[in-house]
Structure formats: structure tokens, C-alpha cells
Amino acid sequence: MDRALGLLSSAIEQSEILMAVAPIRYISFGGTLAVKVFQNRENTEDVDILLDPNLEALSIYYDEIQHAISTVTTKGGYENDWFNDACRLFTAREKRPKLFLKSVQQNIAVYRSSSLVVYAASFEYALERKLRRMDSNSLLRDRSIDLSDTVALIHALRDTHPLSRDYVQELDLNECGTPVENKVVSLVAKEYLEKYQQQGIVEMIWDEEGQCHTYTNLQDKVVSVPRNPHEPLYNEIIGDIGAYICTLR
Structure with a gap:
């Protein structure tokens, strides 16, 4: 996994478009957490991810990122779905910004470089x-x-x-x-x-x-x-989620 993410980091560095908004941020689920955070598994078949909603909303960045992923797939000899966002099917579009921000706030990175950061998704x-x-x-x-x-x-x-x-x-x-x-x-x-x-x-x-x-x-x-056991363990994000979607860092 580290090798593949390292190749992706390098591919991003070759793009002036992506480096203008680097680091590219993702959150990851499933096997990535099991392997990199909890270590209850030795490997995973793929990396399930969601892209920063800021970038996903703009085709100039989304398309360039997909090109970088495709380059790594060919160079590394990986399966086409090694780095996939199929979990978008299970996460309502309007809920993704809040989920992304909660995950970033949790601040557990499974991979970090100057061009790419992959955060563990909100444990909840x-x-x-x-x-x-x-x-x-x-x-x-x-x-x-x-x-x-x-x-x-x-x-x-x-x-x-x-x-x-x-x-x-x-x-x-x-x-x-x-x-x-x-x-x-x-x-x-x-x-x-x-x-x-x-x-x-x-x-x-x-x-x-x-x-x-x-x-x-x-x-x-x-x-x-003493605390309410039904409340989320992580603080709710305070702010205008809509503004977050429309404003790049």
C-alpha cells in the first residue's frame, strides 16, 4: 500500500494543476484502517477512498487526479480498482462534506507527503x-x-x-x-x-x-x-458546510 501511495504522490507532483492545490486530501475506509491503523489485518485488496469535496466538485482537478491514478495503475501493474471511490454509492452527496471534515478533525493520517494526505475516515x-x-x-x-x-x-x-x-x-x-x-x-x-x-x-x-x-x-x-452515551464521540463541525464546498483552500 505504501508503495502504491508513494507512486501516486509522485504522479501528483508531476501535475502543475494538482500541485497548485496540494496536498490532495482523501479519507479512507475499510481495509486501509485495518492494515494501517488497527493492524488487525496484514493486507487489503484495495484502498476505499473519498476525495476532498472541494476538489471533487471541480472537474479540472477531479479529471487530473483520475489521470494520475490511471498512470499509477499502469506503472505499478495494479488492478483498475486498487484506489477507488465506490463508497460514494453508500454516502449521500450532501453528507460527504461533514464526513470529510470530521475525518480531517480526527487527524489520523494513514499516509502523508507534501503532495498527498490520506486520512482515516471518521471511526464512527x-x-x-x-x-x-x-x-x-x-x-x-x-x-x-x-x-x-x-x-x-x-x-x-x-x-x-x-x-x-x-x-x-x-x-x-x-x-x-x-x-x-x-x-x-x-x-x-x-x-x-x-x-x-x-x-x-x-x-x-x-x-x-x-x-x-x-x-x-x-x-x-x-x-x-457521566457523559451522554448517545452523543457522537467527536465534536460536530461548526460552520457553513455549503461555503466549505464552494471555497478552495
């Missing part, structure tokens, strides 16, 4: 994507891969306390209104417990008297959670 959305893919029960993919990736994401998002089951089930960037299936969340919670010997996802209830959420730990003790 990466988790939702994995859960919904498991939910679809595709027969074309080994479910154990997605399960391992999902457990790694839960571990990254978990802080002092486990995640609320409601919070996990209600992750819904595209606002489609369909919760993640209960059986999928149960499977992930069970796998997490087996791997880490601690709770990763739990049922939380509201304690009116204490004005906090509570859950029962493995020692059968009730634990209070």
Missing part, C-alpha cells in the same frame, strides 16, 4: 459502514473479516466505559432511518468480550435520580456514566 462512520455491511449478510464476503474490523473500531471508540447499544444501533450518517439489526450488534458485543475480556457494547438505562446513564458491568455492579 467506519463503524456504521461495517455494521451495515454485516447487516446485509452478503454471501460474497467472509463475514469474519468485517467482524474483526468492527471489533477493532469498537475498541478505538471505547473510552473509560463501553459504548451504548442504542448509540451503536442508531449510527445513521445518511439518515435513512433504519437501525442496525439487533443480532449484528449482539454478535459484535460477544466477539469483543471474547477478544478483550471486557465489555465493548452494553445496554444503558437512564437514572432519573442521578441524572446519568448506567449499565451493569461484568462484576454485576451498576456503573454510572
